[in-house]
Each structure stands twice: as structure tokens, then as C-alpha cells.
Amino acid sequence: MHLHKYEKIWLVFGMASLVLFLLIIGFAAFWKGTHPQSHIETIDPQNVEAHDAFKPENLGIREVADGKYIVNIVASAFNYDFGKDTEGNAIKTIRVPKGSTVLYQITTKDVVHGFQVAGTNVNMMVEPGHISRYEAVMKNVGEFTIVCNEYCGIGHHQMYGTVEVYE
Amino acid sequence: MGKRNTVQHQPNPHESTHSLKGTFIAVMLLGVFILVSWFGFYALFLSR
Amino acid sequence: MTKVQLPLSKKESRLYMAFMWVTYISLLIGGLMGLLQTLVRSGKYTLPFNIDYYTILTVHGVILGLVLTTFFIIGFQFSLMGKTVGISDKQLKVAWLSFWVMLIGTIMAAVTILVGEASVLYTFYAPLRAHPAFYIGLALVIIGSWIAAFVNFRQLYVWKKAHKGEKSPLPAFMVIINMLMWFIATIGVATSVLVLFIPWSLGYAETINVLLSRTLFWYFGHPLVYFWLLPAYMAWYVVIPKIIGGKLFSDALARMAFILLLMFSIPVGFHHQLTEPGIDPTWKFIQVVLTFMVVIPSLMTAFSIFATFETTGRRKGFKSLFGWFKKLPWKDVRFLAPFIGMAAFIPGGAGGIVNASHQMNALVHNTIWITGHFHLTAATTVILTFFGITYWLVPHLTGRRLTPRLNKLGIIQTFIWTFGMTIMSGSMHIQGLLGGPRRSSFSEYAGGEQVATWINYQIAQAVGGTILFIGILLMVYIFIQLTFFAPRGVQEYPIAVEEDDAEPTPKILENWYLWIGITIALILFAYTIPVIDILKHSPPGSLPFDWPIGR
Known part of the structure; x- marks a missing residue:
């Protein structure tokens, strides 16, 4: 040849x-x-509360060290559960200062979902039986929409949240 | 077809290196396009 | 390579046309769904009769991605086989069986989707559960395509026995490569559908292993896109040279490229699963490396195409560096449409390398950039080449000819398509980089600046989608004209021959045992350990979910 x-x-x-x-x-x-995120930790999708990170009281944002945060989320059709604020209302916005290191931990109770903090590199598949985990430095200031970017049913486009990075 | 010999009776146009110059330039431009775009997206990835 | 083309009998032409009919009916239905999607996503239109966005999205994906492509490809490939190695009466009967099995499967799946029982999109990710008829329909489409594959294998086998020691005709060789790849790849999705989905959707199995089902799907999902691309490559390698008045650039290199595509199209499915939690990142990276290998035959193809153009032009006497380029038959739609397809593959291919780049995938994964990407590769590169084939194949089969008027309409069609797709795919790419998700109905989410920007691009997509739908109507009109109304005559079936002094093709290129062996070895290498991992570390299975899709 x-x-x-x-x-x-x-x-x-x-x-x-x-x-x-x-x-x-x-x-x-x-x-x-x-x-890319590959956490390889499994969980029982019918009993996610058994895992410490996904107990109702541990959901949402928590500062674990100076400038270091963990955000625990439970996804389900068609909602992200970030926990409740002091008045008992569902939290929809996560606020962190610029430059903080944020570890996102998320799992699902039902079907496959996506989790993307649009405009950042936080972009994960969320699958029943698995924990998705990704640590990111929030370098840029702004309001970033969290979107479910994997089809999860007829309310898929109503599944969202917000990450606000302030100076 | 395969039985024909490869003896050349006249200058073979697709063998002289001159005749594929345009092709060469075209594919190299394509290669540069791939390189530039990849590094562009990588830079965007790093900036986020 | 045989110089004499075999005539296509009336009987076989009827079969090939049957495949074309399903193709163009699918184009019309699927295209209409696409138009509706872009309109809904503009935020200025809602669907009538309570029709759900995701129902039409499922129809769009299944009908265009799985049905149109498979029918066109199998019909076109049958015609290539008929032209170069022939088909016996018995083979023809079995070929008709493949057509009917595929058609029945298609109708089953399509009806199930249309009545709202299968809004699971064409990837049907568990644990969303569609009605069993959807999965059974899909299985029938695959089984029908296998029947076609085995007819093709038999056709070449019979020819080889009658032509001892000769190399197979290049088009037949390419068809066999594509059907081999298709067969090996669809074993994955067929296993998934038959073993996992059907028992589970019927209630015989309580739970399903989600990650395993996804892995089996993507084991098939990437070769699926190469199954679309290879027929386009067939046209670029053997048809286009003839149309521009030239010869094959190199028989051996064309075969080599196809062999590489066979070997490296399959062990790469993880690059669709890069952001999944349950797969070891080292194995993801290994499949990324293999994915990059599949770029090489496309690099070879790029060179081959330019070289064919240049050699042909220079033989006609054009001396300057790019003079040959100007003199290509731009006014011949049989050339122009596939040419635009080739051009679209430049950004399409470059984007594909970005998508497959391991961690960089997070930049684009499941954003509408991906949708923009495959509307460049599949819906421009592949489909414009298929249109380019239609302009001569249909009249050849119906005993008519492509008139100057239809040629002109075809050129207009090509321009409409190019224009509409530039707007639609371009805005999808940009919106995706800005984080806009794919597979999503119109939504303002939490509002804000970011979302407002996305919506502007969605309006642009509606404009592009509308232009594209006009292109579809025009194409269907041309198809009907070529089938029923164009004047009777003889339309050439363009297959290029080798140069008179071409080097002989090495025998090893037809050593099927070797190439299939390497293909299987690569698949086993890429998948064995990760699949064992997936099975060993399985979480509890997933129960089916019907309500999220409105069942």
C-alpha cells in the first residue's frame, strides 16, 4: 500500500x-x-436518607473550613432538595463568596437526572444508586443557573436552582 | 484490475509531488483549524 | 474491481425504492416535529391539543435518528450490492422480509410514542418506563436490520465463490464493513432491550440495573453514528470521484480507512458517559484514547477527497495551486450537496474532538452544544450526502432522470439547508457553551440574565428550524417528482473506477478473520474489566417509573 x-x-x-x-x-x-466526576460510591436509591450526607437536616450548604463548603442535594422528579431555611421554606439559592472551594454531592431518589451549574465546569450525571460528587473552585462572580440537563420526565425543564457567587 | 503492472509509461500525474500541493495546503489548514479550536475550548474550560 | 456494473432489475429496484419511501415519509414527519420543537422553545408558541413537548421530541429522535437513517442506509447499501455483486431471487425475498420486519417495528414504536406511552426519548434511559410495545418495536427494527446484514454477507460470499482470487468490489467491501460494525454494535442494545428492558417493562423483572443498561446503550450509541457516517464516506470515496469526472484516489487506502473505522468505532462508548458517577475514570480515559484513534481514518479521508479533486482538476489542465477547486462541478447538485456535507464535517469533527476530551466534556455535556454538534454531523454532513445520493439513485431506480429544473431545485434546497442549519446549529453551539441544556422544553428557570441570553438563542433556533422545514418540504417535493413525474430516461449510477496504472490492493485488506478478530479483541479490552466492575459494584436495582413521563 x-x-x-x-x-x-x-x-x-x-x-x-x-x-x-x-x-x-x-x-x-x-x-x-x-x-471528570467518577465517584463510584453506591447508595440504595429507595433509602437515600440512610446516608449521612443526604439526611434531610444535612441538605444544603455547609461551611466545613475557611473558604471550603459542602453542598448536599437530593434530586427527584422534578426538584432539587437543598434543604430548608430557618423559616421552613425550601432553599433554592446557594450563596458562596468568590474563590471558595465547593464540593457538590448529589444523588437521586427516582430516575436519572443531570446537575449542571451552567457557566461553570460543574456538570454531572445523577443516577439512581450512585452518588455524584465534584469539587470546584467558584472562580467567577455571578448568578449561575443550576439546570437538570438530563431528561427526567415531563417536568424536566422546571427543575432548577441558583448558585450565587459574590465578591 | 490488480493484475496491471506499475510500470509507468508517461509521467504519472498523481505521483509527482508537485501535483498534490493544493491538497497538502488544504489539509494542513484543516489541521491548524482543529488545533486552534481545541486550544480555544481548552482555555475556556480552564477559565471556568 | 469489476468494471461492468450490473443492471438493476425492476424487482430489485422496487425493494430499494421501498426503503427510500420510508426514508422520505420519515423526513417529513420527523422534520415537522423538529420545527414544532424549535417553535415551542422560542417561548412564543404552545402545542395544540395538550400534546407534550417530550412526545414530539421522542418522535423526532426516533424517527430521524433511528428510522430514517437505518432505512436509507440499508436501501442504499442494497443498491450498491445489487450493482456490484448482484442479488439472487431468494436473497431478494429475504431482503423484503427485513424491510417488513423493520417497518412493523417502526410502526409499533411510532404509535406507542404518539399515543403518549413512550415519552422516553430515543435513548430510553431507565428507570423511566415506556410501554413494552415501544421496546418490542425497537427490537424488531434491529432484528430486521440484522436480516438485511446477513443478506449482504451472503451476497458477497456468493460473489466471492464465483470470482475466486479477485478482490471484492470496493462498494461491496464498504457495505460489508458497515454491516459488520452495525451487527457487532447492535448486539449491545439488543441485549439491553431483550434481557433488561422487555422483562422489566412487562413486570417479570422487578428492578433494572441502570448503569448497565446505559453502558450497553452507549456501546451501541457511538457506532450508531458511524453507521450513519460510513455510507456518506462510501459516496465520498466511490461516487463523488465519478461525478466530478475522475477516478478513485486509492482503492487500498479507502479499504484501510474503513477497516480502521470498523476497529475503532465500537470500543469508545464511554466518551458518552464521561460525567457518570459509576465508571472508573482510568477506563474512561482509555476509551478516550481509543476515541482519538477513530479520528485517524477521517484524517485519511480528508486527504483522499482533496487529492481526488486536485488530481481530477489537474488532469483536466488546471495548473494553478487551487485552480482545480474553482472548476469543480458546482452547478451539479449531485456534487454540491455532498460537498457542503464534507465542509460541515470540518467544524463537526473538530467539535467532536472537543466533546471526547475527557474532563473537558464537562464544558459541553448535555448542553445544547451537543444537539448543535450532531445537527452538523448527522443532520448536515450525513443527510446532505444522502440527499446528494437521492438525486441520482431515485431516478435510476424509477427509470427517470434528474432534469435541469430538478437539479436547480436541488441546488436551492442545498442552499436553504446550509443557511437554516448555520443559524440553528450555530446558535445551539453558542447557547450550549453558555450552559443552556439540551432536551428541554421552554423554561425561564429562576429567571435572570443567563436565562434571558439562552432564550435569545432559542429564538434564533426557531428561525433556523423554520428555514430547515422549508428545505424539507422542498426535498420531499423533489423526491416525489423524481419518483413519479420526472421524464423517463436513463440516470447514471455513478461508481468510480481505479486508475489504469493503480497499484494492486494488498490481499491482507480482505482478511476478514484478522480485522474482525482485532475488532473483538479491542472491544473485550475496552469493556471487560469495567463491565465486571459495574456488575460487581451494582447498587440495588431501580424500580420502574411511569408517572414522570405522564403515563
Whole structure:
């Protein structure tokens, strides 16, 4: 089989570019630990409250150290449960200062959902029986819409929340 | 078809390196496009 | 390669046309659904009769993604086989069986969706549960396509026995590669549907393993998109050179590209599951590497196409660096439509590399960028090439010809499509980068600036979608003209031949045991350990959920 000289150069160039991409993302993933979320912890979807993080009183945001937060969420069709405020109303907005490190932990009681803090790299599948977990530094100030980005039923587009990052 | 020999009786147009110059430039531009766009999106990913 | 094309008998033409009919009816129905979706998402229109957005979204995805593509591809591939290796009466009968099984399955699934019993989208992710008829219908479509695959295998086998020592005709070789890939890949989704979904939807199994069902789906889901793309590549490699008055660039390289596509299209499904919680990230990365390998045959294809253009142009005497490019047959729609398809694959392919880039996938996963992406690759690259094939295939089959007027309408169609898709897909890409989700009806969410920006892009998508629907109406009109009303005549079936002095194709390229063996080895390598992991670390299974989809 004969390859034209130019085709050889082109294929070497093309493959070298692909290798370069792989080296960059591979280095970031294996040395810097920025894998896509893959938490591999399982849970009974019919009894998520048995897990400490998803007990009703532990839902929502909690500061665990200076500038470090954990947000626990239970998803269900068609709602994100961020817990209740002191007056007993459902929380819909998470507020954190700019530059804080936030660990999002979420699971679902029923069907598959998505969890994306739109405009950030927090973007996870949420599947029954699994805990999704992703830590992100909230670098930019603004109001970011949390959207369910995996179809979960006829009310899918009404499933949302907000993350507010302030100065 | 496969039984034909490869002896060239006249200059073979698709063999002279000159004749695929345009192709070469075109694919290299394509390659540069892929590189530039990938790094652009990677930068966006890092900025978030 | 055989120089003589076999004539297509009336009987076989009727079969191939049956597949084309389902294709264009699907285009009309699926396209209408697409139009309605973009209108709903603009926020300025609500569906009549209480029809649910997700019902029409399911129809759109199933009818265009699974039905239109599969019927067109199998019909076109049958015609390629008929042209190059022939079909016997018995094979023809079995081929008709495949058509009917697929059609019955399609109708079953479509009716179930339309009555609102299967608003689960074309990915039917558990534990949303559709009516069993939906899954059974899908299984029949797959089984029908397997019958077609085995007819194709038999056709080549019979030809090979009669032509000892000859290499198979290139188009037939390509068809066999595509059907092999399809068969190996659909085993995954068929297992998922037959073993997991059907018993569970009927109530025989109480729970379902969600992650396993998704993994089996995506084991099929990525080769599915290559099953769409390969027929387009067939046209680019063997049809386009003939239309522009040239010859094959290289028989051997074309075969090599197809073999690589067979090997690397399948062990890559995890790149659709990169943001899932239950899969080991190292195995995700391994499949990312394999995904990048499947880019290589496309790089080869790009070179091949440009080289065909340049060689042909230079032979006609165009000397300057890009003179050959200007002189391509731009006014011939059989060339123009696939050409735009090729051009769309440049941003489409580049976007695909971004999507598959492991952690970078979080930038775009399940945003409407993805929808924009496959409307470039599938709904532009693939479909414009399919339209380009239709312009000569249908009149060839009906004994008519593509008149200058229809050619002109085709060119207008191509421009409408390009224009509409640039607007729609472009705005989807941008909105996706801004975080706008896919598969979502109109919503203002919590309000705010971010959402307001998304809605502006959704209005742009409605404009693009409307233009595209006009393009669909025009295409269906052209199809009907070519079928019933175009003047009788002879329309060429363009298949390019090799150069007279082409190098012989190495025999090893037809060593099926070798290539299938490597393909299976790669699949086992990429999937065995992660699937064992998934099974070993399974959470309690999921009960079915009917109410979220309004059942």
C-alpha cells in the first residue's frame, strides 16, 4: 500500500496533534486529578436518607473550613432538595463568596437526572444508586443557573436552582 | 484490475509531488483549524 | 474491481425504492416535529391539543435518528450490492422480509410514542418506563436490520465463490464493513432491550440495573453514528470521484480507512458517559484514547477527497495551486450537496474532538452544544450526502432522470439547508457553551440574565428550524417528482473506477478473520474489566417509573 509523501506528513501531523491533546488532558487528569466526576460510591436509591450526607437536616450548604463548603442535594422528579431555611421554606439559592472551594454531592431518589451549574465546569450525571460528587473552585462572580440537563420526565425543564457567587 | 503492472509509461500525474500541493495546503489548514479550536475550548474550560 | 456494473432489475429496484419511501415519509414527519420543537422553545408558541413537548421530541429522535437513517442506509447499501455483486431471487425475498420486519417495528414504536406511552426519548434511559410495545418495536427494527446484514454477507460470499482470487468490489467491501460494525454494535442494545428492558417493562423483572443498561446503550450509541457516517464516506470515496469526472484516489487506502473505522468505532462508548458517577475514570480515559484513534481514518479521508479533486482538476489542465477547486462541478447538485456535507464535517469533527476530551466534556455535556454538534454531523454532513445520493439513485431506480429544473431545485434546497442549519446549529453551539441544556422544553428557570441570553438563542433556533422545514418540504417535493413525474430516461449510477496504472490492493485488506478478530479483541479490552466492575459494584436495582413521563 502506497502513501503519498504529503499524506504521510499530514497523517504524522494529525496524529501528533491528537497525541498532544491526549498528553495535555492525560496530565491534567492523572497528575492534577481533574478527572471528570467518577465517584463510584453506591447508595440504595429507595433509602437515600440512610446516608449521612443526604439526611434531610444535612441538605444544603455547609461551611466545613475557611473558604471550603459542602453542598448536599437530593434530586427527584422534578426538584432539587437543598434543604430548608430557618423559616421552613425550601432553599433554592446557594450563596458562596468568590474563590471558595465547593464540593457538590448529589444523588437521586427516582430516575436519572443531570446537575449542571451552567457557566461553570460543574456538570454531572445523577443516577439512581450512585452518588455524584465534584469539587470546584467558584472562580467567577455571578448568578449561575443550576439546570437538570438530563431528561427526567415531563417536568424536566422546571427543575432548577441558583448558585450565587459574590465578591 | 490488480493484475496491471506499475510500470509507468508517461509521467504519472498523481505521483509527482508537485501535483498534490493544493491538497497538502488544504489539509494542513484543516489541521491548524482543529488545533486552534481545541486550544480555544481548552482555555475556556480552564477559565471556568 | 469489476468494471461492468450490473443492471438493476425492476424487482430489485422496487425493494430499494421501498426503503427510500420510508426514508422520505420519515423526513417529513420527523422534520415537522423538529420545527414544532424549535417553535415551542422560542417561548412564543404552545402545542395544540395538550400534546407534550417530550412526545414530539421522542418522535423526532426516533424517527430521524433511528428510522430514517437505518432505512436509507440499508436501501442504499442494497443498491450498491445489487450493482456490484448482484442479488439472487431468494436473497431478494429475504431482503423484503427485513424491510417488513423493520417497518412493523417502526410502526409499533411510532404509535406507542404518539399515543403518549413512550415519552422516553430515543435513548430510553431507565428507570423511566415506556410501554413494552415501544421496546418490542425497537427490537424488531434491529432484528430486521440484522436480516438485511446477513443478506449482504451472503451476497458477497456468493460473489466471492464465483470470482475466486479477485478482490471484492470496493462498494461491496464498504457495505460489508458497515454491516459488520452495525451487527457487532447492535448486539449491545439488543441485549439491553431483550434481557433488561422487555422483562422489566412487562413486570417479570422487578428492578433494572441502570448503569448497565446505559453502558450497553452507549456501546451501541457511538457506532450508531458511524453507521450513519460510513455510507456518506462510501459516496465520498466511490461516487463523488465519478461525478466530478475522475477516478478513485486509492482503492487500498479507502479499504484501510474503513477497516480502521470498523476497529475503532465500537470500543469508545464511554466518551458518552464521561460525567457518570459509576465508571472508573482510568477506563474512561482509555476509551478516550481509543476515541482519538477513530479520528485517524477521517484524517485519511480528508486527504483522499482533496487529492481526488486536485488530481481530477489537474488532469483536466488546471495548473494553478487551487485552480482545480474553482472548476469543480458546482452547478451539479449531485456534487454540491455532498460537498457542503464534507465542509460541515470540518467544524463537526473538530467539535467532536472537543466533546471526547475527557474532563473537558464537562464544558459541553448535555448542553445544547451537543444537539448543535450532531445537527452538523448527522443532520448536515450525513443527510446532505444522502440527499446528494437521492438525486441520482431515485431516478435510476424509477427509470427517470434528474432534469435541469430538478437539479436547480436541488441546488436551492442545498442552499436553504446550509443557511437554516448555520443559524440553528450555530446558535445551539453558542447557547450550549453558555450552559443552556439540551432536551428541554421552554423554561425561564429562576429567571435572570443567563436565562434571558439562552432564550435569545432559542429564538434564533426557531428561525433556523423554520428555514430547515422549508428545505424539507422542498426535498420531499423533489423526491416525489423524481419518483413519479420526472421524464423517463436513463440516470447514471455513478461508481468510480481505479486508475489504469493503480497499484494492486494488498490481499491482507480482505482478511476478514484478522480485522474482525482485532475488532473483538479491542472491544473485550475496552469493556471487560469495567463491565465486571459495574456488575460487581451494582447498587440495588431501580424500580420502574411511569408517572414522570405522564403515563
